[in-house]
Amino acid sequence: MLNVISTIPPSLEKFLREFKDLFIKPQFENFKVYPFGLQLELKRTNIQTIDECRPQNNYDSLHHFLTTSPWDEEKVNNRRIEIIQKDNRTKSYPTAALVIDDVACKKSRSATKIEAAKVQYSGSDKDLVNCNVAVTSHYVDEIRNFPVNLSPYIPADEFEEGEDSPDFFTKIELGEKLVLDAFEKGIQFREILFDNWYLC
DSSP: OOOOOSSOOHHHHHHHGGGGGGSOHHHHHHHHHHHHHHTSOOSSOSHHHHHTTSTTOOHHHHHHHHHTOOOOHHHHHHHHHHHHHHOTTTOOOTTOEEEEEEEEEEOOTTOOSSTTOEEEEETTTTEEEEEEEEEEEEEEOSSOEEEEEEEEEOOGGGSTTGGGSTTOOOHHHHHHHHHHHHHHTTOOOSEEEEOGGGGO
């Protein structure tokens, strides 16, 4: 299938305008392209393949936006949750569940310079693989489900003081922080679901 990003669909454009004040103009143009690109049927979804779908592509601009451009992802995520919570069709309800889980993004064995990528356990692979890991929170009820937030897991050996570093958090501690974060965001739920190893 040929994928071409010429214009953003009106429904997506309307939704993304809710975030416009969080970016300067060049940032906002890249911000609009990236979520649309993620919805395309691409064999491999990354910056390069998304950029190649644009008639006037600019890989460097899109790469800069996602890696070094000074915008605040926490503010963007908070705005997304505010939008969800204002709409009766999508807002959270007190009969729901908050799911805490960790997810691995697998890398090749040769990818040794990617920040926080280490040989560690991946639940989806059920094995030790070179990967980045994040702990996530997700809202689920009988009709709705949406991601709430995530916290990257940084292995202890990335810090000079190891596990004694004040910046090191275990996956369990990150899960606890995400539960508190959901409360702070006003997410309603009745129970919390997580893998049994979080009880260790």
